[in-house]
Amino acid sequence: MSHLIASQKVIQHYLSALLTEDEPLASQETALAETKKAELNRLLAQAAPVENVVAAPVQTGVVQPVAKPKVAPVVTETAAPVAAPVLRERAIPIAERLAVTPPPQLKVEKAYRQGSFQALFFSVAGLRIAVPLTELGGIHELGPINNLPGKADWFKGIMLHRAQKIQLVDTARWVMPEKYTATLATELNYQYVIMLGTSNWGLCCELLIDTINLEPEQIKWREQEGKRPWMAGLIKEQKCVLVDVDELVKLLNQGLDVNA
């Protein structure tokens, strides 16, 4: 009985979704997909194991499939002895369809995207890079470096700073490996270490340029996940990269470089 009520609720959800006014497609589908997914998970947890339901014939109370490609279909009901309505499934299983629709926006909205913020600009081999001040863990002068054998080329080594073991990134090599030549290596004059958040990672830099207050509209934000996750965006006027510190730390922790 509870299965019957639950399936009726799901049908109502599905129908109301079909009848909903046009909204920005992405947000509508995202919200709907999430609702459906939660509902699906709850019902699947209650339901008995289902076999061959995909091929089950349509019975009374069936909702005919509508050619709306991205809207999640209704959950399939188990083939219980009671004559509960079984709905026709689409060709692709429900969970798979729900999983296929990726959220187009970034998962975590950074606080500095909401209003003005300060960013530290520094340079490496002539390339300017900016880091939001709120995500800056500190700045140290570059000291003695301990080399660890067998590490990636861009890993410069470990620098001891009081109780901390700072893992140093050869920033030029990490950011632009294709331009990193032997000549560049000899010309680089790293002087400072830019600490990334609360991590032990530090980006080596040559010069500290300035701290500038930025407005969100001065930045071309990276809107979609995918390539270059370490870039929060491009600062239009200065034409330089704004680093997404959390994403960069994730890449470094995995031993990945800019080409990952």
Place this chain on the structure above:
Amino acid sequence: MSNKFSGQADKNQAADLVLQWVTFRLQEETYGINVMQVQEVLRYTEIAPVPGSPDYVLGIINLRGNVVTVIDTRARFGLPPAEVSDNTRIVIIEAEKQVIGILVDSVAEVVYLKQSEIDNAPNVGTDESARFIQGVANREGELLILVDLNKMLNDEEWDEISSI
């Protein structure tokens, strides 16, 4: 009640084991190896090359009638070769049920480290030589790189060494 508290203290102590490490130097870095695996430390002596041996094998020495294979630790660590000096030592170790020698620039001291003082090395690089770095520690302002001797060679390489 006192038994309960002393039991807890024992657990805490056991959780933070103190280990002893023999430290040696290579290319201005200090490395540590488990003291339990070190049999002895020898002054540099002539190492006889073995034709057809792997490139990480320097050769063999005669240690009180026993043949001991000596590994080129610098090569193993991806470091450039260096001249032998008065401080050069051959550390005789036991690992993977074999006794071998490792050539080092110098041997320093035995240090005591608590488990809590040892951090994992950053997981970057897929180089073969990276796998035997067990961890790092800050010892009086100096970084100590801890080496897992058992992983200095892979299984195939250990087998190859044993047949020399």
